[in-house]
Amino acid sequence: MRSAPRTLLAKLCEQDGLTYRRFSQRFTEVGVRLYGPRPTNPTCGETQFRRWTGGKLTGLPGPDTCQVLEAMWLGHTAEQLFAPPPADDPQAPLFDLEERVLMTAREAHDGADATAAASISDNTIDELRDQVVSLARRYHILPAANAWKLGDDLLREIERHRDRTQVPVQQQSLMILNGQAAALLAVAAFDLGYFSPAKTLARTAAVYGESTRFTPLQAYADGTMAYIAYHSGETTDAVSKARRALSYGGLGDIAQRRLHAIAARAYVHIGDTESAQNAIRLAGDLGLDTRDDLHDEVGGEFGFSEERLAMSNSTTALLMGDPAQAEAEASRALALLAQRSQDDQSTHVRASAAADLAYARLQGDNVEGAADALTSMWSVPAEQRNTGIVVRVARIGRHLAQPRYHGSQLPTELREQIEEFTRVSPPYRLGPGVPLLAIEA
Structure with a gap:
């Protein structure tokens, strides 16, 4: 019989299915996210990992290492991670039954799709699209850290399938899904307080929108960049991004409502109260009789x-x-x-x-x-x-x-x-x- 985990860290690794290799990869990625690509970033060798999860550590690792571990499992301190797991830990980020059902369904579908080998099925694209829609519509009830993990996994999966097809219409569909996943990751990064990565991801979404001529995605991404800009003190840039977002064609009323609301805030930050009031009025005066394929059809976090x-x-x-x-x-x-x-x-x-x-x-x-x-x-x-x-x-x-x-x-x-x-x-x-x-x- 498998022995019980000796530390909370071991229990969480087991729940997340983290072998040493996967743990080390995630540990390194979080370190780069926190400190940038420094040669002095903390690392974890396999022997050290066994000591950490086996309850054989005396004291705590260095502060940088502790901060990386705490960022990997939000809500837990380093002291808790290296201590024995509590009998009942309501803070542990366990996936609920819905997550398990969704995961099993995805794995079963992947197994069937693998038989296609040389190409991908249109059903695969439909499945990926459903996953993007699901994440967008569930975002409001998810902790940002969970949304980030789900979005990151989804983005990698979409990119993996893009490498498997050269059919133009499939490439087009997957690039749009790529952009939507990147846009959701930009929101999650912002919600977690990472403004610079959020801006990069929003730009990524905008590039996919531009490449596919999918203007609702371009507009959404520019709107996101606008509010990141005024949070960062870049008020003039915020106004510029909001105006550019509103200049695109093919936007429904909900898209314009969101962008006018963002523009109003941007105008206030440069002291233009008159334009801000006008933007508020425009956001409320829309007739709600025009739609687009992102803000309305996908909705959720893309809605307003x-x-x-x-x-x-x-x-x-x-x-x-x-x-x-x-x-x-x-x-x-x-x-x-x-x-x-x-x-x-x-x-x-x-x-x-x-x-x-x-x-x-x-x-x-x-x-x-x-x-x-x-x-x-x-x-x-x-x-x-x-x-x-x-x-x-x-x-x-x-x-x-x-x-x-x-x-x-x-x-x-x-x-x-x-x-x-x-x-x-x-x-x-x-x-x-x-x-x-x-x-x-």
């Missing part, structure tokens, strides 16, 4: 719901110094979200709108009202506290740090809750240093 628009408008209003409009839009976002089924509610939208509502109330010095607005936010799981949520909450913490609140019990309690809330979030735990310059759409 009414509640997400309201949440985005509330943030833009706050940046314009209009707390009354911000409170109205944030309340509207929460009301619209409540009309959806529980499984269809976006954690990101709920928490972001709650934070906007709290901040709007603080502008009127309504600390009790702000605390009430934040009540639903504290229950957001640590692994789902993405960049957009974290920067909004951090902004509230900075406001409550003003001297006039010192010594007051409720503001002090809220500041402490905010510090703990952000401290365990992926953007802070992974260590890239999230710039608090702007707030995501």
